[in-house]
Amino acid sequence: MLLKRREILSAGTALALALTMAGGAMAADDALKIGVPTSRTGPYTVLGDQVVRAVEFAVEEVNANGGVAGRPVEMKIGDTEGNPDAGRRAAEGLALDGYNVLTGPISSAVGLAISSQLNRWDAMYVSVVNKSPKLTGDSCHPRMFRANHSDSMDLAIVKPWLAEQDDADWSIIAADYVWGRGSGEAFKATATELGKSIKIEVFPPLGTTDYAPYITQLRDSGATGVWVALSGSDAINFAKQAKQFGLTDQVTMFGHNFVVDSTLATVGAAGVGVWGNVNYTFSIDTPQNKAFVEAWMAKFGATPTNYEGETYAGIQAIFAAVEKADSVVPEDISAAFPGLTADTVFGTVTMRAEDHQLGLPNYLGRVIEKDGTAEIEVVQSYGPDVAVPPADPACKL
C-alpha cells in the first residue's frame, strides 16, 4: 500500500513536470536541477505542501524571467514520509537522477540523514525548514547550508523578551523527542541565567490526545509563565484544551514555533494571547518582500505563510549562489555560497562562512484578535546582529 502510494505520487509529479516543461522547450543539459525531497505523506504533510508550493512558485517565476545565470531551472519532488530512512532514499533517487541541488525536508532528522551522503551523491543540501542546531553545529558539512532560522536563533531573541517579563516562575511543556527536549533545555538555561526559576517540566509523548493531566499540573505548579514546545497536531490539541481549562488566559504563554500560520488557521481564537517566535511574516517591510507578497497574492489569492516565505527566501539564496558560481555543479555552488551576500525577502543577508548559517533577522510576535479573527502581530523585530548567535565552535568545516 505504501509503495503503491509512493508510486502514484511520483508518477503524478512526473506527469505534472512533463506538462510544465512541455511549453518551455529549454535546453535541459545545463539546467539548474533542484530536487525537493519533502513530506508528501505522514505527520508533516501540511508543511511539505507549503514547501512544494513555494519552490514551484520560485522556479516558475525565475524561468519566466529568463532563468538563473542564463540557465533554465527544473525541479522534481520526492517523498521523505517524514522519516530519515525514507528521506535518504528519496533524496538519493533525486540526486542520482541529476536533481542534485537538494532542499525541502521538514524534519531535522531527515536533513541530517541526507547531509552524511552528499559527497557520495555529488549533491548539496540547503535547509529551508530544519531547525536543529546540529546542522550548523557538530554535524555541519561543506555542502550543507541553512537558509532558515535555527532553534538557537529563536532562543537568542527570547532572552531579551524574557528579561522584560515580570513572571519569576515558569513551567515547561515540551514534546518528548529530540526537538522538544532540546527546546525545553535551552529555555531552562536561558531562564536560569536571568534569575527565573523553573517550577515543573512535563514531556508528553508525540501524538498525545488528552492534555488535561498535563494542563492540571502546569496550573497547580503555581508558575505564571509557560514555555510550550509542541508542534503540528500536538500544538493544536494543547492550545484548544489549555484555552478550555482557562490556562491560556491565566498565564504568560510562549509557544516555540507555535505562532505559525498553519497552526493559527486551525486553533483560531484558542491561540489568542500566546507569544511566539515569528520567523517570517508577509508584513516584513522590505521592497523584495513586498514584490514577493504581491506576486504571491496575484497567483494564490492569499498571503504567503511563514514556511512559504522562508522556503522562497532559501530558493532566492540558492539562485544567488548559482549566479555567483556561474555553474550548476553542486561543488561549484557550494564553493560560491560561503560569505555570499544575497537579496532575499528578508533584505540583503549574508551566508556565514564559519557554519553555513544564513544571517537572518528574526521577529517576536503575539496572537491577537482583530475583527473577530485571530492573527499574528509582530511586536519586536531583531536584526541579524542580535538574532544570530556566534557560530558553534563544534562546527569544523
Added chain:
Amino acid sequence: MIINALNGLVYGSLLFVLASGLVLVYGLRQVVNFAHGALYMLGAYVGYSVTMHAGFLPGVIAAGAALAVVGVLLDVVVFRKLADRDPLVTVLVTFGVMLIIEDVVRTVWGTQNYAIDPPAALSGVVEIAGAPFPVYRLFIVAASAVMVGGLVVWLRYTRSGLWVRAASHSPTVAAMCGVRTNLLGPLVVGLGAAFAGVAGIVAAPFLSLNPTMGAEILVLSFVVTVIGGLSSFGGAFISAMILGQVQAFGIVYVPEMAALLPFLLMALVLVARPQGLLGKKE
C-alpha cells in the same frame, strides 16, 4: 486530586464508547475491526462539515447516521463475504479499509488540521475543587453514559437485543431457533460504526482533526477491550475506567513510565487472566 480523577473519567468515557463499538462487532462477527479508528476519524470529519453549516447537534446526528451507513456497507461487502475465511484474512481486510478511508479523507478534506469549538451552551467552565473545569468535558462523560446506557438497555430488555445476544453466543443455534442472523450483522456493525462516528464528533471540540487521529486512539481502545475480555461490555467498562485513571495519575506520579502503563496493565492481565477481566473461558 479530584481534578485528576475527573480527567481520568473523561478520557475513560471516551475510550469506553469506542471500545463498546469494538466489543459489539467482535461479539457477533468474531472480528477485530482495525478500521474502527478510521470510522471514528471519518465521523469527526463528517460531523465537522455539517457542524460548520448547520450547528453542532445536526453534526452529531449526521456523523452517527453517515457512519451507520458505512457500517452496514462494511458488513455486507466485507464481513459477510469473508465470514467463512480465516479471521486473520478479515483482520487484514479491515486494515486495508482503514488505509482506504484515510486516503478518502485526505482527498476530500485535504491534509491540513481542522478544529471546531464546543457549542456555546457547553463552552463555559464550572468551579470544581477551587479550579475551573470545562463544562464540555463533563458533557463527554454524560454523552458516553447515555450512549452506552442505551446500548445496554437495548441488548438486555428488547427482543432484537435478545437476538443479538443469542447470535453472539452461538450463531448456528440462534439461526435454527428462527433468528434471522443475516439481518443482525448489518444492524450490529452499523451500530458499532455509528458509535465510533459519534465518538469522533463528540471528541472533536477538544482535539485537532487530522487523518491520523484514529490511529492514535485505536490502540488504547484495543487495550481496553483486551483487558476487559474481548466480548464483554462490563469488562470494557471497568477496564476503560481503570485505564483512564491510570493515564491521569500515571502522568502525574510516574511521568517517565506513563506511556507504558496501559500496556503493562494489559500484559499483567493477559498473564494472570488470559480471557480478560470479565471474559468467558473458551
